[in-house]
Structures are given as C-alpha cells and as structure tokens.
Amino acid sequence: MSIFQATLLISYYGPIVLFSIGIPAALLNAIIFMGIKTLRQSPTSYYVVGQSLADMSALLVVFLQAVPSTSMLASSIACKLSLFFLQTTACLAMSFLCLAAFDRWASTSQSVRIRQLSSIRIARRLLPLPFLIWPLVNIPFFIYTDLIPPTYNCWFTSSLFEQIANYFLDPMLAVVFPLSILIAFGLLTCRNIRLVTHIRQQPNQTHMPMWEQQMTRMMLSQTLVSAILDEAVEEIKRENPNFNVLKVQDNSPVTLDFGFNRVRVFYNAHGKVSQTPHIG
Template sequence: MTSSSSTTATINAISRWLNYILAIPMIVLGILGATLTIFIFTRKSSFQRNPTIIYLLAGATMTAIHLPTVYIQSILVDGFGLGIFNTNDLACREHNYLLYVTTVIAISFPCWAAFDQYASTSRDASFRHRWSSIRVVRSAIIGTNLFWSIVYLPMLVYSGVENRTCILTNVTYRKFNDFLLTPLIYTIGPLTLITLFTRGILLNLNRTTVQSKRDHLTRQIRRMLIPQLIFLAMSGIPFGLQNIYFNLTSNVVKSSLHRAVEHLCIQIIRLFYHFNFVFTFYIYLYMSSEVRKLFRRMTTKFSTMDSSIQEGMVMETCKIEDSTYI
C-alpha cells in the first residue's frame, strides 16, 4: 500500500469514527434535549403565555423531527455504509426535501424569537402590542412551516441518484440552490437578522423603561436566546458556503486523497452545525434558573414515582409470600 493510499484509508476511517464516537451520542443527546425542552416549556403557564418561548418550543419540536428523520439517515450512510438515499431515487428525494425543510424551519424560529425580543423591548407601545403577541406567534409558526415546505418542493422533483450519490440532477436548480438559496438562508439571512435584532434589543434596553426590562422571566429568556443566536450565526457560515465550493470544483479531477479530505471536512462542518440542534436544551439549562428549577422538579417527581412503584412492587411481593405461608 502506497503512502497516499494509506493516508486516504486513515482519513476515511476518521470520518467513519466521527459518526461512531460523536454523531451517534449527539443524536441521543439532541433527541433527549428536544424532548425535555418540549416537556419543560409546556409545564409552566408563564412559559406558555410568552411569545419568545413559544418560538423556541416550535424550534425544539422541529429539532425532534429533524434529528431522527434526517441526521440518522446521514449517519447510516457515512458511518455504516448503508446507502439508503444513495441507492434509491424515492429515498433520495425524501432525504433532500426533509433535510432542507426541517433544517431551515428549525433555524427560523430562533430568528423569530430574536424579533419578538426586539418587538417586546420597543419604545413604541403599539408596535409592541402588534408584533409581540400570541396571535402573531401562531401565524408566524404556521406561515414559516408552509412557506419553506413550498419553497423546497423542487427538491422532490430534481433530486436523484447518480453514481451511487444522492444529488440535485437539474444543473440550473443546483446552481440556484448552491450559489443563492443556501448561502442566503443559512449564512447571510440568519447573520443579518441576528445582528440587526440583537443590536435593536440592546438599543431598546438602553433607551426604554418598559416593565419587561425589569422582568425576571424576560431576562431569563434573553439569557437563553442570545448564546443560541451567536452560535447559529457562527456555524451557518461554513455550512452555508460549502455547496459553493463543491459546485465550483465539480468538474475538477480529484484524487482519492482529495475526496477523502473533502468528505472529512463535510463531516466536521455537519457536526459543528448540528450543535445548534443538539445542545440547545443544555444551553437553556445552564443559562436559566427557571429551566433548572423545572428540571429539578421534574426529575424529583420521576424519582418519587419510581420509588412509589418499587415500594408497591415490594408490598405486592410480601402479600404473595404471606398468602403462600397461610
């Protein structure tokens, strides 16, 4: 085996082990975190009435859909060589459609949450009441789901398998997606919105004396949201630009070592971007005393229930033993 072949094999092995060691535990943590977020955010009445929390709850719900339906498929292909969507056109179309739709919807809701924080801290009372309300939240959630579901419908038509790889078969649409749609949605859009809204929130807080500035729950929500927005903006840059690189180099003849390095980079970028989905709950848990309080209450309740069940089983066992002796 040549030095180049040995290096290629090593890099490919690293790519596979990234899935075994990191990706699989991340999926477990992510699904657990999304489930706990949904459970906790629906257990407190003040959370249920807060527009920002409802946006974050919608994001957690979409994360709970994205991780098992999309990310697991990618791990099966890259980590175990089970080419589900790389061998079947229908599976390829389903994978590409869900990949883009669930990802974009999930990252849209933190942006909506940032907008709600901007609206709720505005000095203009009519603007606050108009845009920071439950009615607007419901309309935004439904509209966001419908809008992105329609925008990405061409994925169901233009996706297909070529050379055992799931790709966009229509060249024009592929260029449109790679050079315009993906960078705009994953990089330019979130980065711009997050920067504008965060700056607006800080300006509003410095200029206004509205009650929400002094409200404990509002401060807790803001502490949860801002780290999430910062990481979303940072991770979106490489994730949104990778397709441009691959489109520009699609006609370049690449060695097996070159392809192995590219594949490893894709794995790292994807892992980095999925931190948005996986560690959101744990950011909430670390940054918010309200979430920690509810989490402790929940775990205590489950521990008590478990103890009660065990005690009941012991009592039933004792009754059976007593009746046996009789």
C-alpha cells in the first residue's frame, strides 16, 4: 500500500472513528463540568464547556468530509462552508483554551487583585465573545473559496487572500498567537504553583482544594499537548511547502491539516473527560 492510499484510507475512516468517540466524550465533558455544582464554582468550567462546544462542531464538520454528498468537493457552497467552519471552530477551540490558561494563572496568583480576574462574572461575559468574533473574522474564508477548475479542488479564488490566509490568518491567528499565550500562561502558572507549594510548608496557610489542583494539572497537560501538536504541524509545513493539499490518483485533495486537527480535537474532548477532577 502506497502512502497515498494509506492517506486516503485514513482521511476516510479517521473522521468516522474520531466522531463516534469524540462527540460523546465532548458532550459528557460539558455535562460533567456544568452538572456538578463544585465544578461550576470554577470559572474554568465555562471555558471548558465553550471549548467542548467548539470541539463538537469541529468533529461534525470533519465527519461530514467523509460523506460524499456533504464533503467540500460536493458543491461550491459545501466548499465554502467547510473551510469557513473548519477555520472558525479551530480558532474557537484555541481561544477557549487560552482563556482557560489565563484563568488558571489568575486563580493561582498570590496577588489578590489578579485573583479577582478569575471570577464567574468575568467568565460569563467572556464566554460568548469568541462565538461572536471568530465567525466575523473568518467570513473571507466563505467569500474567497470555491471549487477551482479543471480539477475542482476546494481552494482560494483570490491570490491576495490566499497569501493573507497562508502567511497570517492560519499561522499567526490560529497557531503562533494562541500558542504564545498558552506557553506564557502555562509557565506563569507553573511558577505560581511552585510558590504555593512553598507557602504551604508554612503553618496556618490555606490550601487550594484538591479539585482545583486537578483542574490546573488538567489544563497544563492540555496546553502541553496543544503546543506539541501545533509545533509539529508548523515544522512539517516548513519542510514541505505542499503540505496543505496532497494530490492522490483521482485528483481529489486530502487535507493533511485535518489529521493533526482531529488528533488535537480528539484529545481536547477525550483527554479532559479522562482527567476530570474527582470531587471528594
């Protein structure tokens, strides 16, 4: 079996497997974090639920690519909607992960003023913003994409927007900027945890609840996985300029970006469920 045939098989069966496992996991994730009263007391729960909604949307869009009648090659409108929603859901998921990383940093800070930034009131106000902002930012993906003859691949119709998307929107907004935020707040959170551990050794100090500690570890591990996957994708892109679309024998495009996005979305949905804080 050639690499092209293997890629085609993975492209077809991968979405089905990840959809059947990822959707229940993401749904269960949202139910757990909103259904348990103790977890609802943490602002991070709101960001986790928002990310779960984005993950479910991304998994649905990816799954539809395995159905011929709804794939991006089915029609012009399917092409436009597929690229628009893929870009939007990816930005949504990363935004909520960044908000969760910020909240974990704020909640573990020794400064009372900074800890006030980790509140239910602020989380409720921030929750709808990514759902309002990213669809507007990514409207050009709907306008400037279509089936391009003679092969009718789903790609950009504007060379200018193609340059903007490839060199700014995709790498900067979807990878570099959120990745920088994740790494920065991840390191700052680790620093706060070390300070808290040192203070706990002193008498008469208040300890952070165990479920808060578990939630912090969960977000740090998710940050690490996202950073590794994003860096892996960018490194492969630098080594292979034709990474985005790989031609196979029937001239149908297999988008290799989807594979890494599926792994990341699957971990976001399934990983958080397996690491859900135990309430005791």
